[in-house]
Amino acid sequence: MRLTITKLSLLLPVLLFLSISWRARATSVSVHENLIQCLLSHSQPSHPISPAIFTPQNSSFSSVLQAQIRNLRFNSTSTPKPFLIITALHESHIQAAIICARKHGLQMKIRSGGHDYEGLSYVSHVPFFVLDMFNLHSVDVDVETETAWVQTGATLGEVYYRISEKSKTHGFPAGVCPTVGVGGHIGGGGYGNMMRKYGLTVDNIVDAKLVDVNGRLLDRKSMGEDLFWAIRGGGGASFGVVLAYRIKLVRVPETVTVFQVRKTLEQNATEIVCRWQQVASKQLPDDLFVRLILDVVNGTKSGTKTVRASFLSLFLGDSNRLLSIMNESFPELGLAQSDCIETSWIRSVLFWTNFQIDDPLNILLNRTPPTLTFLKRKSDYVKQPIPKNGLEFIWKRMIELETPQMIFNPYGGKMAEIPSTATPFPHRAGNLWKIQYVTNWNEPGTDAANRYLNLTRKLYGYMTPFVSKNPRQAFFNYRDIDLGINHNGKASFEEAKAYGIKYFLGNFNRLVKIKTKVDPGNFFRNEQSIPVLPH
Numbered sequence: 001m002r003l004t005i006t007k008l009s010l011l012l013p014v015l016l017f018l019s020i021s022w023r024a025r026a027t028s029v030s031v032h033e034n035l036i037q038c039l040l041s042h043s044q045p046s047h048p049i050s051p052a053i054f055t056p057q058n059s060s061f062s063s064v065l066q067a068q069i070r071n072l073r074f075n076s077t078s079t080p081k082p083f084l085i086i087t088a089l090h091e092s093h094i095q096a097a098i099i100c101a102r103k104h105g106l107q108m109k110i111r112s113g114g115h116d117y118e119g120l121s122y123v124s125h126v127p128f129f130v131l132d133m134f135n136l137h138s139v140d141v142d143v144e145t146e147t148a149w150v151q152t153g154a155t156l157g158e159v160y161y162r163i164s165e166k167s168k169t170h171g172f173p174a175g176v177c178p179t180v181g182v183g184g185h186i187g188g189g190g191y192g193n194m195m196r197k198y199g200l201t202v203d204n205i206v207d208a209k210l211v212d213v214n215g216r217l218l219d220r221k222s223m224g225e226d227l228f229w230a231i232r233g234g235g236g237a238s239f240g241v242v243l244a245y246r247i248k249l250v251r252v253p254e255t256v257t258v259f260q261v262r263k264t265l266e267q268n269a270t271e272i273v274c275r276w277q278q279v280a281s282k283q284l285p286d287d288l289f290v291r292l293i294l295d296v297v298n299g300t301k302s303g304t305k306t307v308r309a310s311f312l313s314l315f316l317g318d319s320n321r322l323l324s325i326m327n328e329s330f331p332e333l334g335l336a337q338s339d340c341i342e343t344s345w346i347r348s349v350l351f352w353t354n355f356q357i358d359d360p361l362n363i364l365l366n367r368t369p370p371t372l373t374f375l376k377r378k379s380d381y382v383k384q385p386i387p388k389n390g391l392e393f394i395w396k397r398m399i400e401l402e403t404p405q406m407i408f409n410p411y412g413g414k415m416a417e418i419p420s421t422a423t424p425f426p427h428r429a430g431n432l433w434k435i436q437y438v439t440n441w442n443e444p445g446t447d448a449a450n451r452y453l454n455l456t457r458k459l460y461g462y463m464t465p466f467v468s469k470n471p472r473q474a475f476f477n478y479r480d481i482d483l484g485i486n487h488n489g490k491a492s493f494e495e496a497k498a499y500g501i502k503y504f505l506g507n508f509n510r511l512v513k514i515k516t517k518v519d520p521g522n523f524f525r526n527e528q529s530i531p532v533l534p535h
Helices: 004-043 061-068 092-102 157-165 182-187 225-230 267-280 317-331 345-352 361-366 387-402 447-463 492-504 507-518
Strands: 085-087 109-110 128-133 141-142 148-151 203-210 239-247 254-264 288-300 303-314 342-343 376-382 404-409 433-441
Touching: 004 092, 061 492, 092 109, 092 203, 092 239, 092 404, 128 239, 141 157, 157 182, 157 345, 157 361, 182 239, 203 267, 225 507, 254 317, 254 345, 267 288, 267 303, 288 387, 288 492, 303 317, 303 345, 303 387, 342 507, 345 361, 376 447, 387 447, 433 447, 492 507
Parallel strands: 085 128, 109 128
Antiparallel strands: 141 148, 148 239, 203 239, 254 303, 254 342, 288 303, 288 404, 376 433, 404 433
């Protein structure tokens, strides 16, 4: 008898746990079913929502989820998955998603292109669903007004392609990766290789359409200038669901020139980089952008490693004028006519994406990158040239670490003229260039991830003496959760300050005030969203 009681006493906690687990599962199932019922009840007969709803029971659920995952770190069996995906086909689907998610107290993630470096647009550690914008990708170009309405599910490649269909002398100053989604890119600031001439992507936005927390569809006039300011660089997903942006096209010449010149340490890279620091953001004209990429390659002697400096450029003009400028301001690079490729602006996009420059232009309509990797990114800002002995220290450390690369993007020009408060993006005058830390790997698993994450953080640590301080600034589009995570609880505001000040400097406080006004219940939230003011 005593044995039976002992067995029963051992069994009771198990039964209790199973009972609680079953009830929790039953509750979550009923919540999910209630959400679906709510969505269907808000569906318009002319635009039914049912074709846009995917649950794990759908055979295509996994393919829909994985189609917009751009970082393999967040595409493993252990990655938390949404319980539902809504692939919105109409603005009413967005309105229904917001109304029903609020009603049932559920977390909603918003995804346009899936390039969030930390996967925050499609991963969460609380139960969540994804509002996927990829079906809403129209690009309506009006050459007469030199503007275009672009839905946030479009990619940059689609935008560039549609502009080129209508005009050979217009372009748009946005990113060089054509598979990046418009929503996240513009929401976080956005930049490309014309930023010294025309500023950031957000400096060229004239209107927007947004669905707010109450399900209302607003434009610039009805949302007001504060909210319009916030969604141009402060992260649209903290304030609502941006359906579309109206972009201002910019003029480009019919002929532009591109080049890429590579130099190793043995080919005088140190002296050339020293000179690049002096001229790239200050002495070169605004229509010349020269990116510097630093990576580790095999040395000339067997078994040795060296640092390679690659100079990648877009010039809004012909090669004769470019060579004249370079010979005068940057002769150390030794640019030759044979290095220069004259082409159209749209084909320069192919060159910068590592496609063949004569590839069919419709390659820009592909939503999926040619290759996917595991990756980590970080960012920094540089305000003073790095001395030669500093560069030599960096080379040594890079060769030790081997895998992480750095990309230096020069500022100056228009970037130095626009006030730091014009948009939430604050990194304007006084910044010589931005650093992007780039680490890619192909080995799956936690051990490999930790190893490469550690290598990236080490390089970031070694760069401390050479970058901005108090705070150490960062670029919001280059999402980096090493800077802090918001758990969206009682400490939300304090947690958000850790990353918010680095991304937005003095603009953070204005973003918080606007957030508190337009979304006081903090419905639009993620692990690095703008918080509301503490009560």
